[in-house]
Amino acid sequence: MRRFTLISVPYIWLLALFLIPFVIVFKIALSDAAIARPPYLPLLEFSEGWAGIKAFFSELDFENFVWLTEDDLYWKAYLSSLKIALVSTLFTLLIGYPIAYGMARAPNEWRPTLLMLMILPFWTSFLIRVYAWMGILSTEGLLNQLLMGLGLITEPLMILNTNVAVYIGIVYTYLPFLVLPVYAALEKLDDSLLEAAEDLGCSRFSAFWLVTVPLSRSGILAGCFLVFIPVLGEFVIPSLLGGSGTLMIGKVLFEEFFSNRDWPVASAVAVILLLILIVPIVLFQMNQQKQQEAGK
Amino acid sequence: MAQTIFAPWDDPEEKPLIEFVNVTKRFGDFTAIDNLSQQIYAREFFALLGPSGCGKTTMMRMLAGFETPTEGKILLGGQDIGAIPPNKRSVNMMFQSYALFPHLSIWENIAFGLKREGKDKEFIQARVDEMLRLTRLEAFARRKPHQISGGQRQRVALARSLAKAPKLLLLDEPLGALDKKLREETQFELMDIQESTGTTFVIVTHDQEEAMTVASRVAVMDHGKIIQVATPQNIYEAPNSVYVADFIGDVNLIKGQAKARDIVEGDDTSGGLELHWGEGHAPLVAANGDTALAGKEVVLALRPEKMSISKEHPAAANALKGKVIDIGYLGNISTYHVELDNGTMVKAQIANTRRVSRRQITWEDEVWLSFSATAAIVLEG
Ligand SMILES: Nc1ncnc2c1ncn2[C@@H]1O[C@H](COP(=O)(O)OP(=O)(O)OP(=O)(O)O)[C@@H](O)[C@H]1O
Ligand SMILES: [Mg+2]
Numbered sequence: 153m154r155r156f157t158l159i160s161v162p163y164i165w166l167l168a169l170f171l172i173p174f175v176i177v178f179k180i181a182l183s184d185a186a187i188a189r190p191p192y193l194p195l196l197e198f199s200e201g202w203a204g205i206k207a208f209f210s211e212l213d214f215e216n217f218v219w220l221t222e223d224d225l226y227w228k229a230y231l232s233s234l235k236i237a238l239v240s241t242l243f244t245l246l247i248g249y250p251i252a253y254g255m256a257r258a259p260n261e262w263r264p265t266l267l268m269l270m271i272l273p274f275w276t277s278f279l280i281r282v283y284a285w286m287g288i289l290s291t292e293g294l295l296n297q298l299l300m301g302l303g304l305i306t307e308p309l310m311i312l313n314t315n316v317a318v319y320i321g322i323v324y325t326y327l328p329f330l331v332l333p334v335y336a337a338l339e340k341l342d343d344s345l346l347e348a349a350e351d352l353g354c355s356r357f358s359a360f361w362l363v364t365v366p367l368s369r370s371g372i373l374a375g376c377f378l379v380f381i382p383v384l385g386e387f388v389i390p391s392l393l394g395g396s397g398t399l400m401i402g403k404v405l406f407e408e409f410f411s412n413r414d415w416p417v418a419s420a421v422a423v424i425l426l427l428i429l430i431v432p433i434v435l436f437q438m439n440q441q442k443q444q445e446a447g448k
Numbered sequence: 449m450a451q452t453i454f455a456p457w458d459d460p461e462e463k464p465l466i467e468f469v470n471v472t473k474r475f476g477d478f479t480a481i482d483n484l485s486q487q488i489y490a491r492e493f494f495a496l497l498g499p500s501g502c503g504k505t506t507m508m509r510m511l512a513g514f515e516t517p518t519e520g521k522i523l524l525g526g527q528d529i530g531a532i533p534p535n536k537r538s539v540n541m542m543f544q545s546y547a548l549f550p551h552l553s554i555w556e557n558i559a560f561g562l563k564r565e566g567k568d569k570e571f572i573q574a575r576v577d578e579m580l581r582l583t584r585l586e587a588f589a590r591r592k593p594h595q596i597s598g599g600q601r602q603r604v605a606l607a608r609s610l611a612k613a614p615k616l617l618l619l620d621e622p623l624g625a626l627d628k629k630l631r632e633e634t635q636f637e638l639m640d641i642q643e644s645t646g647t648t649f650v651i652v653t654h655d656q657e658e659a660m661t662v663a664s665r666v667a668v669m670d671h672g673k674i675i676q677v678a679t680p681q682n683i684y685e686a687p688n689s690v691y692v693a694d695f696i697g698d699v700n701l702i703k704g705q706a707k708a709r710d711i712v713e714g715d716d717t718s719g720g721l722e723l724h725w726g727e728g729h730a731p732l733v734a735a736n737g738d739t740a741l742a743g744k745e746v747v748l749a750l751r752p753e754k755m756s757i758s759k760e761h762p763a764a765a766n767a768l769k770g771k772v773i774d775i776g777y778l779g780n781i782s783t784y785h786v787e788l789d790n791g792t793m794v795k796a797q798i799a800n801t802r803r804v805s806r807r808q809i810t811w812e813d814e815v816w817l818s819f820s821a822t823a824a825i826v827l828e829g
Contacts, residue, residue, distance in 0.1 A: 347514050348547035350534040352561030352612070362560075366551045446550075446594075 174426070181419035182212040192415050216420035225404065226421065230428065232399040236315070236390075237383040240322040244379050245372065247323060248330035252371075253364075255331070256338035267335070270328050282321055282392050289317050289393070313395030321389040326382070330375035337371025338364070370443040377436035384432075385425055401425055454664060455679075456489035463526065465490040465616065465648055466511065471520035473506055473672075480506045482672035483520070493642055493649045495659035497695070498669030504652040505544060506672075508618045511650065512541040524616070535564075542609040544620040544652075546601050548593040554604050555580070555589040561612040579607040582637060599625045606634075610641065619651040623658065631655075635662050656696055660684070668692045684751075690827050693749040700750045700794045702732065703829060708742040709733070717765060717821040723748050726790050733765045737826035745829040752797035754823040757784055757815050759808070764818035768794065772813045784809070786817055 183192040194211040197204040220226045255266045273281060288294045289312040296308040311317050341364060349359035365372075387402030394400070401421065408418035456462040464487035473481035480503045488494045496504045509515045510522060513534035521528050529537060540561070548557050558579050562572045580586045583603040588596050593604065602625045609617060622638075623631045639662055642649055653659050659666050660680040667677045668691075676683060676692045687693035690701065704725030712718035721737030723746065732748055761767060768788055776783040777800075784796045796817050809815060 342545075342547065344543055344545050344547040345549060347512075347534070348541075348543060348549070348608075349560070350514075351512055351539075351541050352608070353535050353564035355533075355535055358564070363549060369551075 177419045178423055180415050181216055181423050183416045185414045185416050191413050216416045219417060220420055229399045229401045229404045233384050233401040236318065236400060237380050240319050240383055241376050241380045243319060244323050244326055244330045245376060248327050249334055252331045252334035252338055255335050270331055282389060285321055285393060286312060312393065315398055317393040318390050318398055321393040322383055325389065326379040329378040333374040334368055334371040337368040341367055370439055373439045377432055381429060381432050384429060462489060464488060465525060467523040469521050471517045471522060473510065473515060474518045480672050484674060486674055488650065490648055491646050493662050493664045495663035495666045496652045496669060497656065497659050497666055502669045503672040504669060505620055508541060508620055508652060511618055512539055513537050538615040539618065540609045540612055540614040541618040542605050542620060542622050546605040548601060548604055550593055553590055553592055554585060557604055558608050558611050575611055579611050583607040602626065613645055616648045619649060621652050638662060668695055690747050693827060698752050698795060700752060702748040704746065704748065706741045706744055706746040706826060708739045721826050733821045734824045734826045735821040741826055741828060747827045747829045748824045749827055750819060750824040752783065752795040755796040755817050755819045757796050757798055757809060757817055759815060762816055762818040765821035766819050768817045770815060770817065772809060772811055772815055786815060
């Protein structure tokens with residue numbers, strides 16, 4: 153009985169905070185838009201009894217999902233989101249891995265400070281930090297002023313409101329999510345393994361590829377998923393730093409919801425996004441589980 | 449057929465394979481290796497013995513290339529290896545912590561060094577199989593290091609370091625985690641490998657018996673210095689200091705004043721030194737004592753197995769009277785702990801040639817311990 157209660161707690165949690173909201177969103181996705189409050193039909197009417205429930209279900213259909221396949225805006229937005237998420241994950245890895253490596257190799261007494269510096273920005277609002285990037289990247293911004301002041305460029309660079317700004321914003325924001333798991337994996341690495349590799353004929357470089365990288369693999373994967381999964385549905389960064397050319401599904405979702413007030417289509421977009429996200433989420437979970445088993 | 453004795457260290461013509469020249473290694477202010485000079489010859493089985501923290505691993509790590517001497521230099525085949533990185537030295541090391549690659553199987557661990565050499569597939573396969581057979585690990589080839597026992601891991605580490613058949617093999621406590629039987633087998637295996645491949649071995653061990661069994665020479669270290677280097681027999685029979693005598697095996701140490709003895713023509717138990725060690729005790733005779741020590745405070749070192757025990761006063765050069773306090777029965781031998789009249793405790797080891805019930809000496813018995821005029825060694829106090 154006690155075991156049952158223990159297990160049921162997380163399941164009730166999931167049911168209340170994930171499954172029920174999902175069912176509601178899915179139901180809206182099957183409805184039709186209407187000028188009403190709430191802006192969709194049908195609504196479930198229990199007052200009419202059994203007939204009312206039957207009428208309610210007969211009016212639900214997959215129209216909105218069909219619509220998503222008809223207008224190419226949507227699948228282009230999904231693809232473009234995937235691309236942006238992949239590319240920015242790659243950049244985050246390229247920048248984050250050396251940072252994590254440097255932190256793990258730093259003298260023991262330095263490490264808490266370095267870790268602190270990595271986490272510190274989290275204590276300010278995310279929005280403020282993104283706005284700060286607008287100040288840095290705009291045509292009159294700090295970056296352009298600096299480059300022009302140094303005489304490196306004569307015309308200001310157009311960075312803000314382009315995909316480049318989106319990439320910068322994403323890499324900046326999500327860097328700690330990658331650095332921390334990679335650092336955790338690298339910190340556990342036993343130095344004598346690298347010595348053994350060198351002793352057996354590896355150069356420093358090949359010892360890195362043959363020992364360090366494979367042994368930090370689960371950290372790398374965890375970090376990449378922690379970046380990739382939220383970036384795929386990212387909305388704030390592309391809308392603040394991106395331009396009209398930046399197509400991301402999170403932005404489309406927002407516009408359907410708030411500008412068009414088409415809740416059913418917005419819900420359908422969200423349901424598909426969730427289905428796409430299930431793949432990396434499951435892979436992430438499998439990686440975490442494997443890591444835990446290896447740690448035993 | 450006259451067998452030549454392997455003793456290149458006695459041959460002035462012989463060039464050493466390894467030469468430590470005034471090597472000092474400091475970690476911060478701490479001196480781990482203190483102005484150490486030592487030569488090790490090709491095909492030697494050189495054992496390093498010493499208490500924990502005396503610098504054995506540090507010496508190995510300098511040979512492997514993971515530490516550079518703070519002062520002095522190390523020559524390998526006459527060439528200063530200070531600037532040569534570990535992967536360019538034909539030296540392999542078996543790590544005290546094993547350092548097996550956790551992400552690779554046992555097979556891949558052993559093949560690791562061979563693959564880096566770019567050997568072809570069949571060669572690697574054959575060599576790894578040979579190593580697996582040697583270390584009796586065939587059944588575990590596909591497992592990962594965390595799926596095997598501590599002793600098996602140690603054998604993998606050994607197999608991995610042997611696989612490349614290096615010129616110089618460094619073994620840092622290679623057999624500590626094995627049971628006695630497997631350890632003895634592996635010791636003989638190592639000696640076989642050494643003979644068949646001509647590899648030079650430097651081995652660190654805490655097991656004196658092991659050092660005695662496998663080594664051509666044993667070096668006893670203390671605080672970053674080598675105190676004595678000698679063949680196992682000499683280091684046991686002729687230690688050069690109280691430290692070495694005490695460190696290797698069991699020993700009774702009796703302090704006293706040395707006096708020179710007269711030399712009688714035709715008597716080979718005359719001459720040498722005698723030790724005056726207490727009022728009312730007959731001096732102890734050491735005919736092999738170095739007369740240069742005459743008049744000095746000295747220590748008489750005496751191995752327990754060189755003594756006899758009896759109830760009657762024996763007709764021996766040296767006799768000590770005392771009372772049996774304790775008897776340690778070890779099966780093949782017994783150790784008698786005897787208290788002399790002045791309170792000194794002395795150990796005597798006697799082979800148990802008779803069944804226990806037939807022996808007549810027991811606790812609280814007054815006994816005589818005796819030893820010959822050449823059994824003891826006189827060392828500077
Ligand atoms: N990297 C290092 N930094 C500081 N001190 C060190 C370092 N490596 C070794 N030492 C010190 O040098 C001394 C010799 O160490 P070493 O590892 O050679 O001992 P050892 O003889 O192998 O001991 P054990 O038998 O316990 O393995 C020790 O006192 C140790 O604390
Ligand atoms: Mg050691």
